[in-house]
Amino acid sequence: MSGETQQSLPPDDLHTQAGEYVLGTLNANQRRSIESRLTYEPALRAAVDEWEQRLLPLTSLAEPIEPAAGLWQRIVASIAQPKATQVTAAKIHWWQWDSLSLWRGLTGTGFAAAAVLSAVLVAREAPPPAAPRYFVVLAAPQSQSPGWLVQAQTEGRLRLVPLGTDNVPAEKSLQFWTKGDGWSAPVSLGLVKPGEAIEVPVDKLPPLQPNQLFELTLEPYGGSPIGRPTGPIQFIGRAVKI
Amino acid sequence: MPPAAALQDDAFDHDAALQACARGDPQALRSIYERETRYLLGVALRIVRDRATAEDVLHDAFVSIWERASSFDASRGTGRGWIYSIVRHAALNRVRNSARETVLDEPATAHMDAQAAFAAWQESGDELARQAALGRLGHCLDGLEPARRACLLHAYVDGCTHSEIAERVQAPLGTVKVWIQRALRALRECMQ
Numbered sequence: 001m002s003g004e005t006q007q008s009l010p011p012d013d014l015h016t017q018a019g020e021y022v023l024g025t026l027n028a029n030q031r032r033s034i035e036s037r038l039t040y041e042p043a044l045r046a047a048v049d050e051w052e053q054r055l056l057p058l059t060s061l062a063e064p065i066e067p068a069a070g071l072w073q074r075i076v077a078s079i080a081q082p083k084a085t086q087v088t089a090a091k092i093h094w095w096q097w098d099s100l101s102l103w104r105g106l107t108g109t110g111f112a113a114a115a116v117l118s119a120v121l122v123a124r125e126a127p128p129p130a131a132p133r134y135f136v137v138l139a140a141p142q143s144q145s146p147g148w149l150v151q152a153q154t155e156g157r158l159r160l161v162p163l164g165t166d167n168v169p170a171e172k173s174l175q176f177w178t179k180g181d182g183w184s185a186p187v188s189l190g191l192v193k194p195g196e197a198i199e200v201p202v203d204k205l206p207p208l209q210p211n212q213l214f215e216l217t218l219e220p221y222g223g224s225p226i227g228r229p230t231g232p233i234q235f236i237g238r239a240v241k242i
Numbered sequence: 243m244p245p246a247a248a249l250q251d252d253a254f255d256h257d258a259a260l261q262a263c264a265r266g267d268p269q270a271l272r273s274i275y276e277r278e279t280r281y282l283l284g285v286a287l288r289i290v291r292d293r294a295t296a297e298d299v300l301h302d303a304f305v306s307i308w309e310r311a312s313s314f315d316a317s318r319g320t321g322r323g324w325i326y327s328i329v330r331h332a333a334l335n336r337v338r339n340s341a342r343e344t345v346l347d348e349p350a351t352a353h354m355d356a357q358a359a360f361a362a363w364q365e366s367g368d369e370l371a372r373q374a375a376l377g378r379l380g381h382c383l384d385g386l387e388p389a390r391r392a393c394l395l396h397a398y399v400d401g402c403t404h405s406e407i408a409e410r411v412q413a414p415l416g417t418v419k420v421w422i423q424r425a426l427r428a429l430r431e432c433m434q
Contacts, residue, residue: 019426023397024289024330025404028338049318052327054433057376059326061399062288064280071297072275075304079268184313226305 018047022055032204039183040206078225136214138235147235150214156203158189165195166234168218175219176200177229180212191223192216212239256321263311271308274325282329289333289401299336303329337401382432390425393418 020026021034038045136150147166151159160176168174174194179186189200202208217224218231254277262270279300286303287296306328314324376383383391392411396402404422408415 015430016423016426019430020422022327023394023422023426024334024401025397025407025422026338027403028335031335031338046318050430053319053323054379054429055398056320056323056326057379058395058398059281059285059330060376061395062281062284065283065287065293065296067279067283067300068297071279071300072272074301075271075275075308076268078301078305079271079308185310226309228309 014044015047015050018044019051021048022051036204036206040180134208134210134212134239134241136212136237136239138214138216138237141233141236148216150237150239152202152208152239156201158200158202158208159197160189160192160200161197162195168194171221172218172231173221173223174216174234175223175229175231177215177217178202178205178212179215180206180209185228186213186215188223188227208239210239210241213237214239256325257314257316258321260307260311260314260321260324263308264314268308271304274307275304278322278325282326285326286329286333288399289330290337291401295336296333299333300329303332306332334401338403378433379429382429385432386425386428389413390421390428393422394425394429397422 017034021031026034034044034048038048134150134152137146138148138150139146146163149161149163151161153159166174174192176189176192176198177186178189187205189202190198192198214237215229215233216235217229218234219229220231224230254273256274259270259274263274282303283296283300286299287293290296290299307325310328314321383394386394389411393407396407396410400406402410404419405415407422408418411418413421
């Protein structure tokens with residue numbers, strides 16, 4: 001597994017990698033790879049922090065530039081937007097929830113029904129792969145009725161299957177997110193159309209973990225403008241190993 | 243252009259401003275904006291090399307600062323460093339994701355580059371101002387071979403890729419990669 005090779009690198013290489021990331025010489029894929037590792041490799045994160053501080057004085061070599069008059073207004077408009085659409089309790093983001101009663105609730109009847117259903121769906125699918133397989137039932141937070149199913153059977157791909165048809169207002173989009181233990185924030189897996197199954201490549205993400213959180217939120221049309229969930233939770237669930 | 247020594251004025255408490263942002267105080271974000279935008283925009287513009295794109299990067303970065311202020315951890319580094327890192331990585335991700343390399347080769351910008359800024363800084367006789375601006379880092383950069391130092395500056399300040407640096411310092415790509423790795427090691431050792 002890649003995690004093992006990375007850990008066995010001499011510390012010097014870790015610092016060089018971190019240094020190249022902060023310098024900016026890595027390409028887009030290498031940058032994404034480092035950024036995804038930062039959330040679960042404290043040694044790499046510490047090395048990056050060190051380089052950020054070490055090289056920071058070089059920012060003073062860039063000449064200051066006056067911004068256009070409208071820039072601050074644009075920023076204000078953007079930070080005001082999520083608050084207007086926020087329906088759930090302010091300031092508590094779902095990814096900060098720590099196994100609240102919600103999760104106990106999810107093990108109830110709706111969960112069981114969906115588990116049976118998922119077993120049926122799994123049985124119908126292609127030959128069993130060697131990698132660990134997971135499924136996630138995404139349930140509505142209030143009613144706990146299952147709405148979507150996430151299947152991870154093929155390595156590097158997730159399949160999101162609707163269990164019904166949701167109503168999404170015309171000016172809104174449903175956005176799919178995930179967050180593993182130790183990640184600093186959720187990662188978007190893209191937009192979802194009500195009633196339509198999608199397949200999502202997740203080979204850029206760390207391997208799926210038991211209990212990893214999945215979530216569909218209601219976002220402004222076209223998706224969250226800030227790369228983080230801003231709207232109310234429609235469906236939520238955690239990965240279970242089969 | 244000599245470095246803006248005024249940046250080192252510690253009167254502004256970035257950590258406190260970020261903590262206020264985390265509590266949802268937009269005035270705190272405004273204070274960071276007023277204090278830092280000109281410098282942050284300068285940093286972003288050097289990397290993305292287009293005024294409108296640089297302002298887009300600043301917009302996105304300030305929204306991130308607002309949203310992520312609660313994740314700022316003073317035990318991991320300074321608030322000011324955290325803010326600059328968000329802007330730099332937003333700018334770097336923007337240019338790397340759009341694969342700028344094919345379009346960019348303006349000879350004009352190559353002359354107004356980081357190496358020139360550093361040379362001007364070295365020639366400015368004011369030792370105190372130099373110490374204030376770059377401190378230990380300046381001393382350690384001074385100790386590097388000029389070509390290797392240039393590689394680091396082109397990367398960090400000008401946002402150059404390995405191949406862009408190779409072109410600017412007129413050296414083979416493989417050599418540049420090795421120079422950068424060695425320069426990073428030497429710098430880390432010198433600054434410990």
